[in-house]
Amino acid sequence: MSIRLAGVAIFLVAALYAWTAQNYTAPFGDVLGPSVFPIMVGIPAMVLALSLVVFPGGTVSWPGPTRLVRQGLALAALVAYSVLLEPLGFPLATATLICVVGIIMGGPVLKSAMIGLIGSLSLWVLFDPVLGLPIDFFGTLFGG
Template sequence: MIRGDRIFGSVVIVIALGYILSARGIETSFMSDPVGPRVFPYMIAAVMIVCSLVMVLRPDPEADWPAGPMLVQLAIAFGVLVAYAYAITPLGFIVPTAFASGVLCWQIGGKPVRAAITGMGLGIGLWVLFRLILGLGLRGLPAGWGF
C-alpha cells in the first residue's frame, strides 16, 4: 500500500495542477463575490494538493484488502450509486434518493423496515432542504407529477 499511496497521491497532484490550469481560463465579472468562479477551484485544488502530499510523504502501511462477502457488499453499493446517478434525471430526486439511501442503510447493518423509513425520510428531507430552503431548481418527482 505504501507504493500505491504514493502513486495515487502523485496522480492526484497532477490532476490538481491541471485543475488550476483550467481554472485560470475562467473569466470573472466585475461584480463577482470574493470566492468567485476562479477562487473556488483554486481552493479545491489546494486542498487536493495538501492531502496528496500527505499521502506521498506519509503513506499508510500495507493494508489487508477485503475479500469474499465484503467485495459483494462493495459491488452492491457501487451498483446502487451508479443506478442512482442514472435514475435521478428521469425519476426526480425523491424516489432515487429514498431507494439508494435505504439500500445503503440496510447494507451497513440496519433492519429493513428502519432502512426503508430512513431512506424515505432522507429523500423527502433532503429535497425539502435543497428545493424549499436553499432554493435550488431540483425536481422532486418525475416530470408531470407536479413537484
C-alpha cells in the same frame, strides 16, 4: 506501495473533479458561482493525496471478498442513482439510494426504507423551499 498507489488515484480523481468544476454555471445562487465549492474541495484533496505519495506510512490490510462485494454494490448503487436521478426525481431516487446503501451495509430493510424516505424528503425540503435551490420533485418519468 499500496498507499502511494491510493494517493495517485485520489490525486487523479480530485484533479478531474476540480478541473471539471471550472465550467459549472447557474443562473441563480451565490455571486461566486457553483464552481467555487468543488474547486475548494479538489485542491486540498490533491495536496493531501500528494502527501500520501511523498510520505507513505502505516500498513495496509485489504478487505476480504465479502467487503469488496459490498463496496462494489455500493458503487453500483451510486452509478444507478446518477442515471435515475432525472427520470425518477430527487426524493424517489434519493430515498432508493439511501435504502439500498443501508441494506448493503447490513441494516434492516424496513429501517433502511424509513431512513431513506425521511432523509430524502428532509433534503428536498432543505434544498428547495428553505435554501431556494430548485430541485425537481417529480422526475421526467412522472411528468415533472
